[in-house]
Amino acid sequence: MEKAQQELIIKRHDLSTDQSLRPFSAADEYLLNTLNDSNQKPNALAIYHDRFGFLTCSLNALNPTTIITNKSQLKALGLNVEANHLNLSPTSDPLSPLAIPSDFVLMKVPKSFSLFQLYLEHVAQNSTKDVTVVLGFMTRHFSTQILEIAQHYFENVEQSRAVKKARTITLSNKKEVTKANCVDELTYNNQSYQQYWGVFSSKHIDYATQYFLEHIELKTTDDSILDLASGNGVIASEISKKIPNATLHLLDDSFLAIESGKLNITGANIHHHYDNTLADFKSESFDLIVTNPPFHFEYEIDIQIPIQLFKECFRCLKPSGNLQLVANKHLNYKTHLSSIFRLVEVLAENDSFIVYKCSK
Ligand SMILES: C[S@@+](CC[C@H](N)C(=O)[O-])C[C@H]1O[C@@H](n2cnc3c(N)ncnc32)[C@H](O)[C@@H]1O
Incomplete structure (x- = not known):
């Protein structure tokens, strides 16, 4: 269990019995702080790869849409929303169109770069032309592949400085790309x-x-x-x-x-x-x-x-x-x-x- 900002209580709720594993990392906190410090206030926020619901719960007031890839993720999110007396915001799977195109996206970069590409493909098809995407990851997990994939979809790819061994990359100026079948x-x-x-x-x-x-x-x-x-x-x-x-x-x-x-x-x-x-x-x-x-x-x-x-x-x-x-x-x-x-x-x-x- 871990106390997030605003005193939320977030748990992993997975099958693991290892109590030392954390439900969110410095990369998740960096993503949250980037949005909170931004001048841009999203009308349609989408969140990708929020493993146990930390970002979704922390940003509940913005009614984000959370893109869910795992049943364990959906279950953890539901339990954390309930434990913190929040409203369940919309969810979608990564193959279905979003009801409203996103104008701001927070994404924890997954370990699988092919999943990362599928996420960006989903963003490309389900966002406004001037969407801003913020990617978060631990510095030790950085790979130039992240930049290469991001550059396929966006003109501007800007890296932040490291904070608590985490980094973000901000993507803007979306390119027109042919839809892939993934x-x-x-x-x-x-x-x-x-x-x-x-x-x-x-x-x-x-x-x-x-x-x-x-x-x-x-x-x-x-x-x-x-x-x-x-x-x-x-x-x-x-x-x-x-x-x-x-x-x-x-x-x-x-x-x-x-x-x-x-x-x-x-x-x-x-x-x-x-x-x-x-x-x-x-x-x-x-x-x-x-x-x-x-x-x-x-x-x-x-x-x-x-x-x-x-x-x-x-x-x-x-x-x-x-x-x-x-x-x-x-x-x-x-x-x-x-x-x-x-x-x-x-x-x-x-x-x-x-x-x-x-x-x-
Ligand atoms: C080693 S792969 C094997 C996949 C496939 N059977 C094969 O041989 O190619 C393990 C699979 O376990 C799934 N997985 C992870 N946790 C799981 C869980 N708690 N229950 C069911 N499947 C799970 C993953 O999504 C992944 O597809």
């Missing part, structure tokens, strides 16, 4: 996969995922299957080729991942879930849960989140069911998995990756 195409196993910019592993299907698909253990009797943290849906899609009649559920915290999954796998027995927990599934629902679980969250590494998800997997598996997952070897999940599951087997391992099968 989708990458990847090929795997003779199939083309599409995914929106900002979805995990944009250049090729992740090598851990490829290793997993080579070693996954499937039974034709697996009837109800969950692809947890499904990304572009490649794991579910490859499984559906082998067990076409199975009911497949894909779940991901990222809106863009779920929308990408819908481009790659559809059908009467395919269900897409935009969520960050398994709370909506009944206990003992699945024969099989498969996952290449998340452990990077922006610049943080936190294995507490996958461990919480593994506990939920245990609850949602049928008594005869199993969880199969791939992990980077250094993460050492074995001890944690063994404290949750009766039996943890290694299906395959090489120098980089390990595939586990966990039975109830």
Whole structure:
């Protein structure tokens, strides 16, 4: 928990149990101060990548529109708005048009530059001609790619001085650019996969995922299957080729991942879930849960989140069911998995990756 300016109480409200992680950074504070010190008072403020709602809550009086990319972000925002007795201001996803074009934008620069580009593309299509965009980031995360992408959309790109190891870049004088469709195409196993910019592993299907698909253990009797943290849906899609009649559920915290999954796998027995927990599934629902679980969250590494998800997997598996997952070897999940599951087997391992099968 952290007290923000104006004595707001902002919490992360995520699955992490690490109390040392902060709900906002000096870069968020710099963005807020830049707007508060500006002579320009926005009529239509848009906020991008406000992970736990710090900026949206702090600027509640301006009724900002917050662009939401993750279900966990939406949940944290709602809880922080409620805890601080604020009004819930409008939200939008990054693929839908805004009701009113923005004339001022605050954006925390995401770690993924392809997500950053998708955000700027959304700004380009949903802002006034004289919009001002302020980007905030920690100085150690600076890359010239930020400038290159920004210069594609704006004539004026001005960097600030550093304050508390954070910086801002102000963009103005918007260029006329051709609308992009914001989708990458990847090929795997003779199939083309599409995914929106900002979805995990944009250049090729992740090598851990490829290793997993080579070693996954499937039974034709697996009837109800969950692809947890499904990304572009490649794991579910490859499984559906082998067990076409199975009911497949894909779940991901990222809106863009779920929308990408819908481009790659559809059908009467395919269900897409935009969520960050398994709370909506009944206990003992699945024969099989498969996952290449998340452990990077922006610049943080936190294995507490996958461990919480593994506990939920245990609850949602049928008594005869199993969880199969791939992990980077250094993460050492074995001890944690063994404290949750009766039996943890290694299906395959090489120098980089390990595939586990966990039975109830
Ligand atoms: C390592 S990627 C795997 C993606 C895909 N399955 C693949 O193999 O290419 C992890 C995924 O976890 C998602 N994620 C992060 N936190 C999550 C959560 N709490 N619940 C569900 N998905 C989550 C991310 O959005 C990302 O798509």
